[in-house]
Amino acid sequence: MNDFLTNSIVLEVKQLSYFRNEEKIFGPIDFSLNGGKALLITGDNGSGKTTLLRVLSGLLRAQSGEIIASKSGQTYSDLSHACAYLAHKPGHKSELSCVENLEYLQIIFDQVKPELIEPALNKVGLSGYEDTPAKQLSAGQNKRLGLARLLLSQSPCWLLDEPYANLDLQGIELVNRLIQEHTECGGAVLLTTHGAYAAPAVPCQTLVLANVRTDR
Amino acid sequence: MANQSALSLFTAQCRRDLRLSLRRRGDIAQPILFAIMVITLFTLATSAEPKKLAELAPGIIWVAILLSSLLSLDAIYRSDFEDGSLEQMLMAPAPLALLIGARILVHWLSAVMPLVVLTPLFAQMLFLPSNLLAPLMISLVVGTPLISLVGAVIAALTVGIRHSGMLLALLALPLYVPILVFGAGAVVAASQGFAWLGAISLLGAGLVIAIVLAPVAAAAAIKISLT
Numbered sequence: 001m002n003d004f005l006t007n008s009i010v011l012e013v014k015q016l017s018y019f020r021n022e023e024k025i026f027g028p029i030d031f032s033l034n035g036g037k038a039l040l041i042t043g044d045n046g047s048g049k050t051t052l053l054r055v056l057s058g059l060l061r062a063q064s065g066e067i068i069a070s071k072s073g074q075t076y077s078d079l080s081h082a083c084a085y086l087a088h089k090p091g092h093k094s095e096l097s098c099v100e101n102l103e104y105l106q107i108i109f110d111q112v113k114p115e116l117i118e119p120a121l122n123k124v125g126l127s128g129y130e131d132t133p134a135k136q137l138s139a140g141q142n143k144r145l146g147l148a149r150l151l152l153s154q155s156p157c158w159l160l161d162e163p164y165a166n167l168d169l170q171g172i173e174l175v176n177r178l179i180q181e182h183t184e185c186g187g188a189v190l191l192t193t194h195g196a197y198a199a200p201a202v203p204c205q206t207l208v209l210a211n212v213r214t215d216r
Numbered sequence: 217m218a219n220q221s222a223l224s225l226f227t228a229q230c231r232r233d234l235r236l237s238l239r240r241r242g243d244i245a246q247p248i249l250f251a252i253m254v255i256t257l258f259t260l261a262t263s264a265e266p267k268k269l270a271e272l273a274p275g276i277i278w279v280a281i282l283l284s285s286l287l288s289l290d291a292i293y294r295s296d297f298e299d300g301s302l303e304q305m306l307m308a309p310a311p312l313a314l315l316i317g318a319r320i321l322v323h324w325l326s327a328v329m330p331l332v333v334l335t336p337l338f339a340q341m342l343f344l345p346s347n348l349l350a351p352l353m354i355s356l357v358v359g360t361p362l363i364s365l366v367g368a369v370i371a372a373l374t375v376g377i378r379h380s381g382m383l384l385a386l387l388a389l390p391l392y393v394p395i396l397v398f399g400a401g402a403v404v405a406a407s408q409g410f411a412w413l414g415a416i417s418l419l420g421a422g423l424v425i426a427i428v429l430a431p432v433a434a435a436a437a438i439k440i441s442l443t
Contacts, residue, residue, distance in 0.1 A: 059303060060443050080307040089300025095239040096232070107228040108308040108315065110220050133239075 008035025008186030009071045009082065009156035011056075016065030018048065018055055025051045026209055028065060035071075035156060035186040038179055038202045042193060043209030049192035050087075052209065053159045056190065057085040071156060084155035086146045086163060094135035098126055098145055101134060102152060111154050120148040125174060139166040147178060158182060160191040176200040225310050229318035236295075237326035243291065247284040247327050248334065254280040255338050266343040273342035274352055274403035278396055280338070281331045281356065282363060286388060288327040289367040292319060293375045293438070302375070306442065316368070316438070317431035324364040332356045351406040351416075358419045359399035365423075365430035366391050372437035395419065 010032070017027020026048030033039050041049050054060045056067060058080035068075060069082040076082040085091075092101040102117050121127055124144040126137075134142060143166050150158055163175045179189045179200040189202075237244060258276050259269060296302040296319075305315050335356060339349050370387045374380035402415035 057307060059306060078309075081309055083307070085303065085307060087300055087303065089298070089303070091300040091304045093232070093236060093295070093299060093301060095236050100232075100235065104228055104232045105304065105308075107220060107225060108305065108310040110309050112220070 009069060009188050010034055011082075011157060011188055011190075012068045012070075013056075014066050014068075016052075016055070016062050016067060018051055018060065018062045020051075027062075029207070029209075031205070031207055033188050033190070033205065035188050036183050036203065038183055038189040038191065038200055038204050040191060040193060040204050040206045041209060042206065044211050045194070047209040047211045049209055050161055053085065053087075053161050053190065053192060056157075057083045057159050059085070069157065082155060083157045083159050084150045084153035085159045085161075086143075086150055087161045088165070090134070090142045091146055091149065092134055092142075095133055097131045097133055098137075098148070099130045101145065102148060105149055106152055109153055111152060113152070116152055117148075120151045123151060123178075124148045125170070140168060140171050143167055144171065144174070147175065151178070156187050158187065158189045158191075160189065162193060163191055164193065220310065222311075222314055225314050226318045229315045230322055233319055233322035234325070237322060243288075244326055244330060247288050248330055250284040250287060251280040251331050251334070251338070254283065255341055259341065270343040270345055271407075273339065273344040274348065274407070275400050276342060277335060277338050277344075277352065278356075278359075278400040278403075281328070281335075281360065282392055282396055284331060285328045285360065285363050285367065286385060286392070288323070289371050289384060289388065290381060291327070292323050292368055292371045297375050297442075302438065302442065306439065312435035312438065313431040316372075316434045320364055320368045320431065320434070323368070324361050328360045328364055332360055345407070348403055348407055351412050352403045355399040355402045355416055355419065358416055358423055359395050362395055362419060362423045362426055363392060365426040366395070369430050369433045369437060372434040373441060375438055376441045395422070 012032045014030055015028040017029070018025045029052070031039065041052060043049050051060065055062045056079065058078060067079060069079055070076065071082070092105070096104070098121060099117055102120070103114065106112050106114070118130070121130060124147045126141060126144050126148065129137065129141065134145060137145065143163070164172050167175065179191070180202050182189055183202045255276060262268065262272070293302060296305070305312060332353070335353060336349060339352065344352065367388055370384060370391070373387070374383050377383065398415040398419050402412040405415065406412040
């Protein structure tokens with residue numbers, strides 16, 4: 001399933017900072033992350049963890065600094081093609097069933113492999129919920145559906161924004177297991193957490209974001 | 217885009233959005249009820265004289281449909297914005313303009329087309345002479361998609377703003393004025409025995425331009441408002 005990861009991804013971030021309305025949100029940050037590793041981004045509320053992930057996903061454009069994502073010597077022209085992003089928002093429609101949601105996402109992400117949907121749902125513990133509309137799922141199960149989307153995205157770099165939120169103990173274990181499998185296949189994982197949960201059992205780097213905003 | 221043809225992306229988006237609107241049937245009923253309300257209240261508030269009503273009918277029907285589509289404009293992207301689907305669409309390698317184009321088409325089909333289909337009924341309620349029904353229907357068939365396309369661009373500009381209804385209306389109304397003038401004007405011209413196809417042709421020209429440009433403009437506007 002993860003043959004695309006034989007050559008692992010390298011993510012390099014140099015002097016990256018982001019401003020919103022002239023107000024600095026974070027930065028300057030430097031780090032480099034190789035496939036096979038996870039980067040744990042910690043920091044207080046408002047220190048710019050989510051913003052950093054959104055910048056890395058290509059949804060926001062940073063004003064200074066550069067981000068280079070490359071795989072086997074090839075640089076990605078568009079960051080969003082290297083990354084899959086799991087945010088606070090579910091990213092799927094509540095009226096559609098799990099399978100319908102994943103089928104649609106596979107098409108727009110150009111990864112049409114319908115035979116992978118069933119195993120992915122099994123893996124995240126949603127077997128039996130294939131035809132259940134997402135609005136009938138609990139918050140934790142919606143998160144699991146988001147994890148299934150990550151599995152199907154085949155993206156080398158996962159950006160997880162508070163992946164443990166809303167999850168039960170098995171869910172937390174599941175996230176850690178998925179992260180472990182993904183890194184073992186050469187993928188990179190960046191996750192934010194406010195530190196209350198155990199880190200996944202993979203080679204981990206830590207990036208602590210300081211609150212750079214001046215007090216008002 | 218390696219494997220997916222533009223057509224299969226377009227149909228996938230249409231399929232998703234049609235499913236969504238079928239599962240939220242209440243949203244389909246809302247614009248219809250609104251238009252019926254406007255038309256009914258109008259007849260009650262003015263005289264019930266068939267001759268006077270017939271004179272006003274094209275204008276009333278056009279305004280009712282225009283306002284009702286303005287009401288549903290906000291819904292084009294709101295749910296996709298709130299549940300993060302819009303972010304996924306932005307990140308996807310699929311061209312956003314194509315997905316948005318499909319989104320606008322389905323919005324027109326579910327929120328505006330039912331009103332066009334019901335227009336003969338509205339015309340009956342307002343005693344519109346039967347020879348004017350054809351010009352009215354044609355003007356609506358050409359004009360309402362234009363309303364949806366123009367509206368979609370404006371809605372895209374306000375997508376990240378909470379309570380954007382006021383702003384949306386302020387921005388949309390000036391752009392809707394020419395559509396209304398040509399659309400309702402064609403029917404009035406027909407009622408006075410003048411040539412009316414000219415105005416329709418102009419609307420048609422606008423529609424062709426909008427079909428090409430509006431999805432691209434809306435996609436660009438979404439990118440701006442989300443970043």
